[in-house]
Amino acid sequence: MDAIESYLSANRSRHLDELVELLSIPSVSALSEHKEDVRRAATWIQQKLTDAGFEHATLMETGGHPVVYADWLHAEDAPTVLVYGHYDVQPVDPVSLWKTPPFTPTVQGNQIYARGASDDKGPTLMHIHALGALLAVSGKLPVNIKFCIEGEEEIGSAHLHAFMEKEREHFAADLILISDTTMISPTQPAVVYGLRGLTACQIDVKTAASDLHSGLYGGAVPNAIHALVEVINSLHNEDGSVAVAGFYDNVAPLAQEEKEQYAKLGHDDEAYRASLGLTQLHGEPGYTTLERLWARPTLEVNGIYGGFQGEGTKTVIPCEAHAKITCRLVPNQDPQEILDLIENHLATHTPPGAKVTLVRQDGGKPYLAPYDHPAIQLASEAYAHAYGTPAVFTRMGGSIPVVETFSNVLHIPVVMMGFSLGDENFHAPNEHFSLDNFDKGLRTLCYYYTHLSQAMGQA
Structure with a gap:
């Protein structure tokens, strides 16, 4: 890990420059006038995968915006990880509320502002950088890798289910790794095991x-x-x-164990209310705020x-x-x-x-995973390596329709390791992403990929 840490430090400026390049492409999948921009973002990712040392990088047509595929399949007796992300972004309206132009990435303090910074170009690119670092340092990977990076997540992944049904053998893997979820706070990472x-x-x-x-x-x-x-x-x-x-x-009612785990997180309703500029919270009676957000x-x-x-x-x-x-x-x-x-x-x-x-x-459809799976448990350990504290296991109030698609079509566990924060304005003006999480996230992912075979008993 020392050599990997040194490599990440030495290449930090390049990694940030590449993030800026990707964020500058207005790949708004919902708007027809940006159709060519969406394909340009896909082509950009295809080239970066090739540059990082991955093979068979190609654009796979779906009937809508393309899926970017690439692989590296030379790790004998090791699990195969399907890495999912998306390169499309939400519309930017109302533009008047943006403090900086949405497709002119701007670093302010330790945040980078741009549409797609947090959802999901930043986290997706981190996987390419982390795995690229492992390849550069060792000349090989500790696991087999396949990428599925789509361009329609922000419009409901309209073509992906039929595409995955048709291409299920092409994307066969032992688990899926996704970084499109959020952490509890800058100091408390979270592994998400359930989505609405x-x-x-x-x-x-x-x-x-x-x-x-x-x-x-x-x-x-x-x-x-x-x-x-x-x-x-x-x-x-x-x-x-x-x-x-x-x-x-x-x-389905919440299990008592889940209720107890949520209570231990110490959610502060008053601080939450004040942070949103509300006079009071409102919702279904009989449930805590976290229960309303994640499980109702x-x-x-x-x-x-x-x-x-x-x-x-x-x-x-x-x-x-x-x-x-x-x-x-x-x-x-x-x-x-x-x-x-x-x-x-x-x-x-x-x-x-x-x-x-x-x-x-x-x-x-909603998704709920067994969080005692070794690949999910390892995620908490990997966060502890970079953040100094293990992750907690939570559900998330948002939806990633493709998770249920992957679960039903490929019948393999889905591991959700997010690096975004809930207040980073994804889907809203002034979206931003913490560069601290960008840095720590790379180290988290490198640790995870390095130790995955051992965790799954395939070392």
């Missing part, structure tokens, strides 16, 4: 054939926005719980629009209105079944004079 799932939909409300003059028709016709507000309000009870019939029926389902309104949006006044009664909804799901909840329940709810809560339609969108 996701389902999404849009609610469309229609009333008249067109917008109507509010003076000529006001008081005699239904208003689409009023109807939408009534529908949205019906989705929750006053205490914050979801009012959709059957929503909680299949939810949600239904959230993400956006609402309709009627006149411009400056000043336009005296119309809108004929249509729309809301975007997402639900975070927990074990035993199925995305399509939840949408069925919401659709049934809308049918029984449609206001007079309105037509309410549910438009189904992408989703992914």
Whole structure:
């Protein structure tokens, strides 16, 4: 490890320069105008994998944005690790709230600001750098490696499931390693063993054939926005719980051991509230904040629009209105079944004079892993090597749909070792990534890869 530490120190400037290069590419997968930028990011990663010494680096077509594949398969009697990451990023709107241009990476103090810095270009590139360091120092790797770096994670990995079904033999491995999760704090790393799932939909409300003059028709016709507000309000009870019939029926309860582990983390509700600029927290009663965040389902309104949006006044009664909804799901909840329940709810809560339609969108199932697996336990030890403290084992409130895909298609354990922090503004303006975690994360990963064969009894 001493030689590896020296190599990482000597190449730190180059590693940071390469991160800046990758972050400068506006690979926004959701926007068609950035289609070529997304492919440019894929090509950039393909070349870096080749430069680092990996073989068969190629772009594999999916029907959407390509998957970057590469491998190194010369470690006899050693496990094969499939490294997953994504090179696509979220849109940057509203640009006016960014303190620095989102695709002009800027280092301030020990943070680098840019879209994709924390989610997920920084952590993905760390695997290339860590494994590249092992190859450079030893001329070989202690394990076999395959890369699957996709370009559609931020749009629900729309093509990846079918792609993995078709290419399952090509990506066969003993475990999957992902760095797209978060740590508890800068000094407390975490190994995530559970993720919430996701389902999404849009609610469309229609009333008249067109917008109507509010003076000529006001008081005699239904208003689409009023109807939408009534529908949205019906989705929750006053205490914050979801009012959709059957929503909680299949939810797997938290084990007592998990409750005790979460309690030991010492979460400070007051500090959490203050950090978010809130006057109070709000959520499903009967659960702690961490339990709500990691192990309970949600239904959230993400956006609402309709009627006149411009400056000043336009005296119309809108004929249509729309809301975007997402639900975070927990074990035993199925995305399509939840949408069925919401659709049934809308049918029984449609206001007079309105037509309410549910438009189904992408989703992914929740995931829960056995955290006593030796590959997952080693992750905690690897963090301790770099951070001086072992990782805790947690669930995470976010969703990575591809995790459930990998688990079901390849039938191998998924190890989630994240290096991002919850306050790094991923999906929001001023996204940033800690360069301290960039440095320590490289050392964590080098330790993990070096000791994995022994941990799995294949040394």
